[in-house]
Amino acid sequence: MTRRPTLKLWALVPAMALVLAGCGDDGGDGSNAGSGGPELVNEGKLTNCTGLPYKPFEYEDNGEVVGFDIDLVDLVAKKLGVEQEVIDTPFDGIQSGADFNSGKCDISSAGMTITDERKQNIDFSDPYFDATQALVAKKGSGIKDITDLDGKKLGAQNSTTGYDYANENAKGAEVINFEDLGLLLTAVESGQVDAGINDNGVLFDWVKEKTDFEVVKEFDTGEQYGMGLRKGNTALLEVVNDVLAEAKSSGEYDKIYEKWFGTKPSSN
Incomplete structure (x- = not known):
């Protein structure tokens, strides 16, 4: 819908x-x-x-x-x-x-x-609510940190702190912008991007059902909602x-x- x-x-x-x-x-x-x-x-x-x-x-x-x-x-x-x-x-x-x-x-x-x-x-x-940024990728991808994304595509959500973090720290990656979390995670699952960045709470919830994927890294950004x-x-x-x-x-x-x-x- x-x-x-x-x-x-x-x-x-x-x-x-x-x-x-x-x-x-x-x-x-x-x-x-x-x-x-x-x-x-x-x-x-x-x-x-x-x-x-x-x-x-x-x-x-x-x-x-x-x-x-x-x-x-x-x-x-x-x-x-x-x-x-x-x-x-x-x-x-x-x-x-x-x-x-x-x-x-x-x-x-x-x-x-x-x-x-x-x-x-x-x-x-x-x-x-306390939160921090996290990185999600397919299991076995070899991606363990944002530094592993040089020459790869990293999905981020528009106007979020994750998008800002990606642009500041993933210098070697191509950051792909998505309007919402649903579109971002669909891109991760389909392989349109190699990894996705967003708040840890939503990513840990997603991998409970998408067991081929894992949260590979959390970044201590010290955020509060x-x-x-x-x-x-x-x-x-x-x-x-x-x-x-x-x-x-x-x-x-x-x-x-x-x-x-x-x-x-x-x-x-």
């Missing part, structure tokens, strides 16, 4: 009885019934822009978008008394801030690393941070983490 260029929207979680919104202090253009809470771009909904697939953080399963990030945003939606709606959109519009500035979405949970460059365009929640919001949307940012803190202190975060990764986090 074609995902782009047509946008897809999924409404997750049945609507709560209470719809909390109104005139927040963020100066946004969205509207909601009621008062005392953050303004949202669509009444009764927390609109989440993300880029599919990015399993296990967000991906489509039997017509529904599910994943670790989606469950966390469900907690925010529940706190606001609204339902979550997911929009699948190219990642560049998220990290550049364009999707927020145009009123397409309120929040983005997209396995997105907090960077100084992105902070110029969007605001981030407190960190909620944050949820993105429009710059200056402080009312919603406060709610998101409060929800993340509550989830960690209550143990709910650990339950969600174990659901998607099979183990409890070593730290959060």
Whole structure:
């Protein structure tokens, strides 16, 4: 089923009885019934822009978008008394801030690393997940590190920290750019590229099913994910941070983490 260029929207979680919104202090253009809470771009909904697939953080399963990030945003939606709606959109519009500035979405949970460059365009929640870059290749390929890719093709995802890392460190390789993770991994599997680079969480998940492939190297990039919001949307940012803190202190975060990764986090 074609995902782009047509946008897809999924409404997750049945609507709560209470719809909390109104005139927040963020100066946004969205509207909601009621008062005392953050303004949202669509009444009764927390609109989440993300880029599919990015399993296990967000991906489509039997017509529904599910994943670790989606469950966390469900907690925010529940706190606001609204339902979550997911929009699948190219990642560049998220990290550049364009999707927020145009009123397409309120929040983005997209396995997105907090960077100084992105902070110029969007605001981030407190960190909620630790990540690093990793390299995936076919077993028996002889590729064990990025230095083994001289004269070979390395796949990377557009506008990501993996793409930046590849261009900075794989000087002898031809870096091939793909719009999303799904296209990148298809290229790795088909042999269109010799290896792929992306965040370790999604690559380790992929090789569980694609047993002819392995994660051959992790790079200590020390990344942390944050949820993105429009710059200056402080009312919603406060709610998101409060929800993340509550989830960690209550143990709910650990339950969600174990659901998607099979183990409890070593730290959060």
